[in-house]
Amino acid sequence: MKIILTSPFDPVSEREMEYIRQYRKTHGLRDIWLSVDEEGILDHDTRVALLKKAAAYDRRLHICETSETGEAIEPLDEDTIRKGLYRLAAKGIRKDLITEGYYLDETAKAMCNPHRYAHSKSVAQTAVKLAHAHHMDEKKAYVMGMLHDITKAFSDEQNEQIIRLYKPEWLSLSPKVWHSYTAVIFAKQNMSLTEGDIAYAMEHHTIGDGNTDYAALLYIADKIEPLRGYDVSKQTASAMKNLKKAAFEIREESKAYILKTEGIHV
Numbered sequence: 001m002k003i004i005l006t007s008p009f010d011p012v013s014e015r016e017m018e019y020i021r022q023y024r025k026t027h028g029l030r031d032i033w034l035s036v037d038e039e040g041i042l043d044h045d046t047r048v049a050l051l052k053k054a055a056a057y058d059r060r061l062h063i064c065e066t067s068e069t070g071e072a073i074e075p076l077d078e079d080t081i082r083k084g085l086y087r088l089a090a091k092g093i094r095k096d097l098i099t100e101g102y103y104l105d106e107t108a109k110a111m112c113n114p115h116r117y118a119h120s121k122s123v124a125q126t127a128v129k130l131a132h133a134h135h136m137d138e139k140k141a142y143v144m145g146m147l148h149d150i151t152k153a154f155s156d157e158q159n160e161q162i163i164r165l166y167k168p169e170w171l172s173l174s175p176k177v178w179h180s181y182t183a184v185i186f187a188k189q190n191m192s193l194t195e196g197d198i199a200y201a202m203e204h205h206t207i208g209d210g211n212t213d214y215a216a217l218l219y220i221a222d223k224i225e226p227l228r229g230y231d232v233s234k235q236t237a238s239a240m241k242n243l244k245k246a247a248f249e250i251r252e253e254s255k256a257y258i259l260k261t262e263g264i265h266v
């Protein structure tokens with residue numbers, strides 16, 4: 001008898017994989033089929049591809065190419081995963097979620113206030129445009145844009161705790177800078193971020209002291225995204241030509257502004 005279990009698998013979680021293994025055991029089945037519901041945040045084919053990857057270790061787990069009727073199983077942890085806890089996704093797909101930028105919109109929406117969410121999205125879009133102009137990886141640019149302020153809503157106390165543990169040398173810096181690093185720690189611990197270019201660019205996005213092209217790209221995108229509401233046509237034109245030069249110019253302008261308004265040399 002062909003037993004089919006159906007769910008949105010949006011995305012498939014480790015607890016769901018465990019449930020399926022247990023189901024097969026308790027029902028004495030050799031093979032089992034899984035079918036992905038039509039509706040979901042990710043499109044059907046993408047969820048099928050992810051499910052196939054998650055089930056690849058077991059030849060007795062079969063994935064239906066199209067939606068088929070069967071026994072519906074309750075989604076477990078899927079909503080929590082979509083809010084940034086990718087570590088609850090099935091083992092084989094955690095890295096795909098972050099690399100492909102899946103659910104970053106939902107994650108940013110869940111972790112940021114509406115203003116910060118809109119800014120993050122706008123930074124990501126600006127970063128993608130810059131990456132396109134400079135033949136850089138547009139997916140990386142999108143991911144770093146969406147994630148760079150992900151811990152901005154944490155309290156100073158929360159951020160300080162993390163900094164004390166992982167980056168104590170930053171305790172002497174302004175608390176305004178701390179989210180640059182706590183965002184990296186959050187993404188590494190909860191979202192399986194391992195990509196060095198992204199982590200480095202995020203870490204340096206507030207001060208603008210990174211020395212890679214991706215660090216320059218994110219620093220600029222954060223400063224020139226259209227929702228900032230000031231005229232950035234000069235900086236944008238410069239960034240389209242030369243990222244590092246533009247980042248240097250923007251940083252100098254920013255230093256001069258802080259000196260003028262706050263009387264502080266940075």
Ligand SMILES: [Fe+2]
Nearest residue numbers: 148149205206
């Ligand atoms: Fe920031």
Ligand SMILES: [Fe+2]
Nearest residue numbers: 119148149222
């Ligand atoms: Fe930002």
